[in-house]
Amino acid sequence: MTAGPDAVEPVQEPAFDLGPAASALADLVAGVPDDALDEPTPCEAWSVRRLLAHLDEIGPGFRVVAWGGDIDGPDPGARLHAGWRERIPASLDALAVAYRSPAAWRGRARVGETEQSRASLAVVALDELVVHGWDLATALGRPYAPRNEDVTVCAAFAEAVASPEGTPGLFGPAIEPGPHADAFTRLLAATGRRPAVD
Structure with missing residues (x-):
């Protein structure tokens, strides 16, 4: 996990729900089969x-961070430990709950x-x-369709920090989307990902 600059300042507390x-x-995550663990992802070299x-x-x-603390940067050598199939979904759910508190949106934090x-x-x-x-x-070859309101929030952030050279520790070099790209395709392109359809 690497944080970007203060590119977007939500105007409500909480401004959106991370739950969906x-x-x-x-x-x-819960549906990842063991034989897919060594398959490549769109994240380069991951x-x-x-x-x-x-x-x-x-x-x-x-x-x-939501509870008011500071954290160190991500561990580039992080390993996947036993119990991940149950632990990660539970942790993501707890993350969404933490951000439903107005206190999670106030003040500053070190990352x-x-x-x-x-x-x-x-x-x-x-x-x-x-x-x-x-x-x-x-x-995994699975369908994925995030909510439009989530894409809007993320796109504003990504477009503010994206660059042709990339944003070290956050995004790869931005890719020019096709002229008819939808909002989610443009978001992916801003983060350095090459969507299947331009």
Whole structure:
């Protein structure tokens, strides 16, 4: 998990519900077969196993932020430990619950070497859920359709921090979407992912 800059400041507390995105991702995680763990994902050089190890960090990490704490940066060598199929979905659900508290959207928090508003970090958390949901669904060959309102929030964040050179620790180099790309395709392209349909 890597946070981006204070690109988006929600105007309500809470400004949105992470529950639907967390639930969709949790369902995907629970359905990952063991023989898919070493399959590639759209995240460059990440297998399904490595993506799951990252997701295993997201829930506890952002939950600490929502509770008013600070966290270190992500562990680049994170490993997937036994019990992940039950633990990750439960952790994602708890993350969504934590962000239903108005206190989770107030003040500032340190993530790694950066400090930013907790409201902006809630947007980063949603982006992690939505975009990695697509990563995992794509790797597994499963359908995935995030809510339009979640895509809108994430797109505003992604477009604010995306660049042709990429955003180290967050996004790869942005890709130019096709002229008829829908909002979700444009979001994926901004994060450096190449959607199946341009």
